Amino acid sequence: MSPTSAPAATVHVLRVFTNARGQYGNPLGVVLDGASVPAAGRQALAARLGYSETVYVDGFADKGGSRKVQIFTPTSEIPMAGHPLVGTAWLLAQQDGTPPEFLVQPVRLDNPVPCAVSGARARIDVTPSTAPDWELEQLADPGAVESAAVPGRGEHWQRTLIWAWDDAHDEPTVRARTFAWAWGVEEDEACGSGVVRLAALLGHGVRARTGRGSVVEATMRPGGLVRVGGRVVLDGRREEPVGA
Template sequence: MDETIDVVVVRVFTNESGRNGNELGIVQSSEATAAREQEIATALGFSETVFVDAVDEPGRAASIRIFTPAKELPFAGHPSVGTAWWLADRRTPVDVLREPAGDVEVEVDLDDDLAWITARPEWTPEFEWLALESPEDVEALDPFAFTTGQTFAYAWIDEAAGSIRARMFAPAMGIVEDEATGAAAVALTARLGRALSILQGEGSDIATEPVGDGRVRVGGTTVYDRTIEATL
């Protein structure tokens, strides 16, 4: 007999008007999903799907696992930000997300639908950095020209202000183009050593800042989009 599960879909790193943002599928772990996480994430097709275990310590921590359509990730930025917001929005806020890479500190302001995480750049995947001359050069890239690895292309919009135009292509993760990539934002902030305002994809907004001890804080706006039923 087929089983169905609810998949909450939120959009992470939207712009000021709540548009754009990277879709994230959120699934509460259960007997039905156990050992089928990769299969489910592949079928759903989101750039990442999160599986949330029960809150380990009420008001304190929750354990999550993150899957792209092709593989499990020990850490990822937009799933962490989106899950932090979702837990707070459903009145089960936590201070920490326990991920395979390590404990991710979170902060949420529901009044403005803002969520922040603090992470270490060494937790992120290996990216190939493609620094281009202008935002127009970034926008002109063909996603299908990238056939391996994870490539983060960027150019300064306003270097003095720390404003960047970016796109990310990740065929190794089963993602043609990622709309907003928090892990790459963490790694690029550490690489450049400064706070950044990143405009990525179709128009998603990511804010970052170094916070000492090599860590980086990254955040933005998350909004609820829809709930879908998936048949297993």
């Protein structure tokens, strides 16, 4: 960087919860060098990027390899979100050669999040009560979910996952969409935390076909945990100016 150039951060751009062919998925921005973005500038960068979430990795939380992260929507910091943690675990595994054992979020989340990566897939185990408080609304059938109009800001479904059973599959499968104006996002392509809440409500695992064609998989684990995961693709990198 020349003496006159502005400070910049490298943002890795992922798609999380793609289908088996690597299509669709929820875009995610990850800044592996969190120190490159001052704390006061993180919210502004997340808003400018416009992804449903942006993650900043702030180094090691302990000698065991746990990594500290912060998650921002375009409007606020949040303590837990599915696709950011799944995507970040996968990206760290690609960069470091091994996934972190835990992801640690210092904001309003008491317990670290266990994670694992295998090939193109990553997963995390979470306590459902730590997920954002999504409203879950069941509709009559997949067609009703697909034809639902996107609500405007301030209307109904401001933080809502709508869903319906999809009986065309052998395993428990739902068709879902997520609307998130409460966090500055019109429609979220694939919402891991919403599927976590849904699995906890149903009391069993579920596979969600969500958004345009993304796939989120959730299973119940001992101790009331829900394991949520899926496929991840790296689309590239972008350099973004940051405030001093």
